[in-house]
Ligand SMILES: Nc1ncnc2c1ncn2[C@@H]1O[C@H](COP(=O)(O)OP(=O)(O)O)[C@@H](O)[C@H]1O
């Protein structure tokens with residue numbers, strides 16, 4: 577099987593022009609087949625604020641009413657995605673920007689209302705990778721925005737870490753997949769205030785221990801849940817690192833082990 581790298585790039589890296597360009601340089605330099613999945617939550621919050629729309633987050637997930645859905649569709653599929661595609665083209669990679677609706681890549685179901693009504697947030701239902709694989713065969717570089725569709729004509733907002741995990745799981749049937757969650761810190765830390773306190777290997781039981789003691793918190797919890805889900809679906813390697821770590825051939829940051 578061929579190797580495939582899936583790189584997910586999150587909030588602060590996307591938001592800072594210099595770190596985004598550095599990430600894209602390192603991404604272009606990666607050998608072999610690759611897919612980029614991006615977030616952009618902070619940009620959506622900024623644009624919503626400029627439009628006078630209040631942002632509400634619960635457990636790292638955006639409460640997405642109809643007005644917010646319009647904002648995230650414009651920001652993720654438009655502004656953020658197309659800026660990344662244009663930058664990659666300038667760096668010599670033949671990128672194409674896609675959401676989960678394009679090529680019916682990721683279909684989702686609107687999250688059922690339990691205690692919280694998340695609005696137009698999608699839980700992944702199915703991932704269809706055949707057409708994506710044809711693009712990869714043609715050396716096209718897919719750039720995926722964190723949006724899915726419900727198959728009934730509606731877009732849905734889906735967390736970018738979840739998109740990357742779902743894609744990695746589906747592609748693991750066809751490739752030896754490396755999944756890299758790239759964010760602003762060196763990896764998962766045993767002391768969130770000390771950048772040197774890197775956990776280089778994280779097992780699932782150790783994750784749960786750190787979660788209970790509050791060392792691993794906030795957005796890192798769903799990120800790790802998504803990472804372990806990907807490992808369980810046959811993804812070969814899942815790492816959490818920063819743009820520096822991306823240069824080191826998947827040997828930097830925190831490696832997840834089952
Ligand atoms: N133990 C930990 N190690 C590293 N980061 C942690 C830890 N616990 C909580 N975090 C927080 O998790 C955040 C990453 O989650 P999130 O903001 O969802 O990522 P992204 O930037 O990829 O969207 C970090 O900014 C950090 O503040």
Ligand SMILES: CC(=O)N[C@@H](CCC(=O)OP(=O)(O)O)C(=O)O
Nearest residue numbers: 587615616617637638734735736
């Ligand atoms: C449902 C949900 O919460 N979706 C996320 C999608 C963007 C994202 O995940 O961006 P980062 O990777 O930059 O956090 C949101 O709207 O914030």
